[in-house]
Amino acid sequence: MTVDSFFETLENQYKNQLPFAVYSRPINSVIKCWLQHDDKLHKTSNFTESGFVFAPFDLNNDSILLPQEHCQHYILEASHLDLQTEINITSIDAQSKDKHLALVLKGIETIKKGDLEKVVLSRRVKKATQTNNPLAIFKRLFNTYKNAMVYCWYHPKVGLWLGATPELLFKLEGKQLTTIALAGTQAAQTGKEVSWNAKEIEEQQIVVDYIKKQIEPYSNRIKVTEAETVNAGSLLHLKSRVTSRINDTTDLKSIIEALHPTPAVCGYPKEASKEFILHHENYNREYYTGFLGELNLKHSKTRNTNRRNVENNAYAVVKTQSNFYVNLRCMQLKQDEALIYVGGGITKDSDSENEWEETVNKTKTINNVLE
Numbered sequence: 324m325t326v327d328s329f330f331e332t333l334e335n336q337y338k339n340q341l342p343f344a345v346y347s348r349p350i351n352s353v354i355k356c357w358l359q360h361d362d363k364l365h366k367t368s369n370f371t372e373s374g375f376v377f378a379p380f381d382l383n384n385d386s387i388l389l390p391q392e393h394c395q396h397y398i399l400e401a402s403h404l405d406l407q408t409e410i411n412i413t414s415i416d417a418q419s420k421d422k423h424l425a426l427v428l429k430g431i432e433t434i435k436k437g438d439l440e441k442v443v444l445s446r447r448v449k450k451a452t453q454t455n456n457p458l459a460i461f462k463r464l465f466n467t468y469k470n471a472m473v474y475c476w477y478h479p480k481v482g483l484w485l486g487a488t489p490e491l492l493f494k495l496e497g498k499q500l501t502t503i504a505l506a507g508t509q510a511a512q513t514g515k516e517v518s519w520n521a522k523e524i525e526e527q528q529i530v531v532d533y534i535k536k537q538i539e540p541y542s543n544r545i546k547v548t549e550a551e552t553v554n555a556g557s558l559l560h561l562k563s564r565v566t567s568r569i570n571d572t573t574d575l576k577s578i579i580e581a582l583h584p585t586p587a588v589c590g591y592p593k594e595a596s597k598e599f600i601l602h603h604e605n606y607n608r609e610y611y612t613g614f615l616g617e618l619n620l621k622h623s624k625t626r627n628t629n630r631r632n633v634e635n636n637a638y639a640v641v642k643t644q645s646n647f648y649v650n651l652r653c654m655q656l657k658q659d660e661a662l663i664y665v666g667g668g669i670t671k672d673s674d675s676e677n678e679w680e681e682t683v684n685k686t687k688t689i690n691n692v693l694e
């Protein structure tokens with residue numbers, strides 16, 4: 324399939340108001356898409372199906388599935404896409420700084436009272452736009468963010484979302500589980516040595532400890548790497564990789580419920596911070612800080628037995644793989660507005676002004692491709 328026919332097919336799908344997902348995983352020059360044949364709304368609650376899943380922050384709401392058996396699936400190899408179209412963002416709404424500062428101060432106060440250790444507080448930035456060309460924005464995201472999962476997801480009964488997320492929720496290949504603890508944010512500055520303060524080190528450690536604790540019941544071999552600095556667009560984060568082998572009897576849903584939402588996007592303890600968010604953020608996150616990705620896809624891998632003098636000693640192993648990314652650095656495109664979602668982790672040492680700046684910096688991931 325050529326680049327032109329790949330995007331023409333997607334554009335027709337969108338024009339015909341049929342569901343689709345188009346995405347490219349980090350450090351990967353492959354773009355994949357799923358095109359659903361009709362506009363039926365499929366949901367999953369047990370995560371046993373195969374397809375592409377789009378799940379909300381609050382799993383009490385619907386997780387949407389593009390089921391494999393109802394979809395056409397295409398793959399495109401590309402490293403850079405040509406852009407023809409202008410994206411017409413016409414104005415920026417007044418920024419709601421006071422509201423966000425008050426929310427952050429309330430979070431800090433609640434943490435100091437001892438009810439919470441960390442809470443991730445967010446806001447939604449509105450921009451006026453007449454753009455009806457989400458695929459042009461997807462192309463820009465693909466060209467700009469090579470180490471992110473970039474995507475455009477559409478369902479006529481749910482909405483239209485785009486993003487460039489640096490955060491893997493987890494990948495499960497057979498019984499091999501990989502996840503990351505990503506937290507702590509600063510703006511990247513050229514020529515300056517990177518250093519992290521106690522607040523950022525602590526907030527990332529909370530995520531590491533939580534992941535370990537949550538997967539311990541399902542695995543007895545957990546490895547965690549030292550935290551390192553990673554780039555996400557013009558931002559830097561602290562990241563550790565966590566790998567383990569889960570027990571044969573553990574299903575995917577148990578791992579989802581154990582990990583999602585992590586303290587990287589919700590807080591710690593989980594239930595209390597989620598309650599705080601649902602009561603105090605004053606808007607609905609919907610699919611922001613939810614997760615998205617490939618669900619239970621079969622991959623065949625060729626193995627070599629390495630025995631001498633044996634011809635044809637390669638055999639194929641079929642493994643089921645899921646990989647989910649946290650829906651961050653994202654926006655929802657509506658008829659005449661773009662809603663950009665941004666947040667940051669609050670701990671007892673947070674400074675409200677810095678937290679505001681952090682959310683402003685995070686809007687740049689999306690703003691950069693809209694200007």
Ligand SMILES: C=C(O[C@@H]1C=C(C(=O)O)C=C[C@H]1O)C(=O)O
Pocket residue numbers: 443445490505506507508560587588651652664665666667668669685
């Ligand atoms: C909540 C967001 O990002 C998360 C919060 C971070 C932080 O608090 O430092 C860093 C990375 C993400 O886990 C967001 O981008 O909206």
